[in-house]
Amino acid sequence: MADDQLDATFAALADPTRRAIVARLAEGDATVNELAEPFALSLPAISKHLKVLERCGLITRTRHAQFRPCHLERTALDAAVGWIEESRRVWTERFDKLDQHLTQVRTEQDDS
Amino acid sequence: MNTELNITRTFDAPRELVFRCLVEPAHLTHFWGPIGVSTPQGEITVDARPGGAFRTVMVNDADGSRYPTSATYTEVTEPERLVWTEDGSGMTVTATFTDLGDGRTEVHIRQTDVPEPMMAPEAQAGFRTSLDRFADHLARLVATGR
Numbered sequence: 001m002a003d004d005q006l007d008a009t010f011a012a013l014a015d016p017t018r019r020a021i022v023a024r025l026a027e028g029d030a031t032v033n034e035l036a037e038p039f040a041l042s043l044p045a046i047s048k049h050l051k052v053l054e055r056c057g058l059i060t061r062t063r064h065a066q067f068r069p070c071h072l073e074r075t076a077l078d079a080a081v082g083w084i085e086e087s088r089r090v091w092t093e094r095f096d097k098l099d100q101h102l103t104q105v106r107t108e109q110d111d112s
Numbered sequence: 113m114n115t116e117l118n119i120t121r122t123f124d125a126p127r128e129l130v131f132r133c134l135v136e137p138a139h140l141t142h143f144w145g146p147i148g149v150s151t152p153q154g155e156i157t158v159d160a161r162p163g164g165a166f167r168t169v170m171v172n173d174a175d176g177s178r179y180p181t182s183a184t185y186t187e188v189t190e191p192e193r194l195v196w197t198e199d200g201s202g203m204t205v206t207a208t209f210t211d212l213g214d215g216r217t218e219v220h221i222r223q224t225d226v227p228e229p230m231m232a233p234e235a236q237a238g239f240r241t242s243l244d245r246f247a248d249h250l251a252r253l254v255a256t257g258r
Contacts, residue, residue: 087117087223088117088119089146090146091119091221092119093147094143094144094145094146095121095123095143095219096147097142097143097146097147098123098133098142099121099123100143102123102124102129102130102133103124105125105129106129
């Protein structure tokens with residue numbers, strides 16, 4: 001996933017209502033009406049949130065069906081979650097290598 | 113909610129040496145790239161002072177893909193602390209070096225300004241968080257109104 005799209009995904013998920021929408025869609029597709037139900041929000045307000053989620057690729061909406069159900073794009077969410085795991089993996093492997101490097105440097109110091 | 117990513121490791125080496133490893137290209141080239149990735153010394157720029165650049169190019173050993181990174185130092189306190197901010201994402205990394213007094217050094221890496229939902233304890237645990245666990249966590253956040 002491109003950095004720009006990751007930034008947009010993070011920005012989208014920074015909002016609690018949009019996180020709630022994503023959590024709901026993780027259980028299955030839902031229409032705008034179904035999504036609006038648990039929130040004290042108007043349909044236009046929900047639609048605005050959906051547009052943000054759609055723009056960063058986290059959700060898609062069926063074009064032809066009458067109620068245009070929203071669908072969570074799991075690959076996009078995986079990519080965002082993976083970014084943090086990736087950071088941790090990178091640091092862990094980096095530290096493993098640094099550990100070896102330090103052993104090497106200190107062995108050379110002892111030899112000289 | 114925890115809004116940071118924290119990683120700590122203890123090294124059997126004096127603090128001055130461990131600190132130098134993080135700011136000298138001749139050292140960085142040995143470990144900066146994770147497994148399967150090299151960081152050629154000639155492609156590492158370190159200007160270790162506030163406002164100075166920290167740039168690297170990591171090269172995939174398998175196919176030669178290049179991953180350039182670019183950051184700016186915001187604090188350099190030798191040999192205790194290094195802080196840099198990635199130019200693209202705005203993510204800030206703070207490296208703290210603690211002299212354990214027995215020749216060992218503890219390095220603590222703290223990543224901040226990482227967007228909150230990505231920092232859920234579930235998202236950090238186990239390094240291989242499944243989407244379903246993340247979704248569960250989101251659902252709990254919603255349920256508790258956070």
